[in-house]
Amino acid sequence: MAANKSLGIMTRCQGSHFVDKGYYRKLTLFGRKHGIRVFVFSPRRVDFATRTVRGFEYRGGVWQGGTFPLPAFIYDRCFIGPSYRHYKPFVEKLQNDPAITFLGYGLSGKWQVQQILAKSPKIAPYLPPTQIFTLANLQDTLSAHGSAIIKPAAGTHGIGVVRISEKDNGFELKGRNRENQPISRLFKHWGGVKLFLSSFTAGRKFLVQPYLKLHTPEGIPFDVRVLVQKNGLGEWEVTGKAVRLGDPRSITSNLHGGGKAVSLSPFLARTYKPAMQERIEQQVNQLAVELPIFLEQSHGRLVELGIDIGIDTSGHVWVIEVNSRPGRNVFNLINDPVAKRHSITQPVRYANYLMKSV
Structure with a gap:
């Protein structure tokens, strides 16, 4: 395969240990069908002198370590957290490399995103005072x-x-x-x-x-996860929407805190009167269309976004968080096979689009 047909998934590896192996395996197999070589690597294992990197490729049913030429395209899945400072200089060096194209540049933090979105007259009314x-x-x-x-x-x-x-x-x-x-x-x-x-x-x-009252009348915390991704034509598309329900004893609806997921429309129909349900869905759809375009104009190229939307007890819609490295497990939980498939295949389709464009 030609060097420009390589896609490196950049993540934080501890030796051969890295999260989301199942997702990356599916990306690899889908990429292979499109003639794209996909491998996983840590930005800390790049040798800029030889322009090679130590990484892992899924071959023969297992992840195998090896040395690869620096990929022409990078899918950034380096989750930001307290230890990100150890990776940041290497990530920035790769971002500044003229021979490398990032599918999207990670958002730098909640405050910076808030500052950008507050400049949009259409999005600002949905932002909590911060x-x-x-x-x-x-x-x-x-x-x-x-x-x-x-x-x-x-x-x-x-x-x-x-x-x-x-x-x-x-x-x-x-x-x-x-x-x-x-x-x-x-x-x-x-x-x-x-x-x-x-x-x-x-x-x-x-x-x-x-504190916003983002819970059902019974006191169960919930939010709406909307996954938007670039497709094979380089355009934004809504992959799926799901409601994440938290533990009643918790203040957040995050799945890592013991929550579960359900489909959006039936949930809204059970929780709100028809006119309010219609307005909420309309506003959620409007945000899913407008927010990625506006954010990208200020921030630079993005490949996908997880938009977390809260709905308070009076039916007001709020943008709670925007994540440039979203998880996609929620679509397994609500049994949405189309959203599940697209959530995995869209980054490769978009990479393929960029490979033809660059």
Whole structure:
């Protein structure tokens, strides 16, 4: 296969261990059908002098290690987290290499995305008021709304998201810690909250927002995951939509926190009156079309986005988070075979489109 027909999946490998092996195996097999050689590599294993990289290729039913020429095209699946700083310089060097095309450039964090989207008159009304976390900003939010959430500026899976509520007998904190374990604390005085949060947020940037009542009338937290991807013509397309239902004891609906998934329309029909259901679906569809185009204009090329949409108890639609390295397990859980298939094949179709265009 020609060198320009190679697609490197860039991820964080610990030796031969890397996440999403099942997904990458399917990408490899689908790529092979299109004459594209797909392999997985860590940006830390690139040798820029020889323009080669140590990586893994799925062959003969197993992942095999080897040395590969630097791929002409890269699919960035390097999830951002506290240890990303060890990878960042290598990722940036690859991004600046004129011989390499990235399918899309990863979003840098929730705050930067918020700043971009706030410039769109069409999208801004769907954004919750957001500030950089400081104790003063938290106090202002609590004074105005009675409860607030803090969440890491870079992070996923609901990890580190905490709700702070004012109660008659003090302050209640509820959420998940850095190990994704549920936490619940009650403090009689603000001093206790202050002490706890200064330790909890130490060394990381957090955001503060009003707490939105994103749950069903029965109190089950939920959000809507919309997966949008570039197709084989280089155009944005909605791959699928699903509702993620959380544990009633949790404040987030993330599947990593023990949630489950259901199809969108039947869920909305059960939860809202018909006129409201219609308006909500319309707004979700509108965001799925407008948000990727607007974000890409400011940010640079993107290949796919997971848009997490919240709907509060009064039916207001909110953009909660936008992720440039989305998971796709939700479509297995709701048994949507078309969305499941497209979620895997679209990145290869888009890579094929770029290979013909570049």
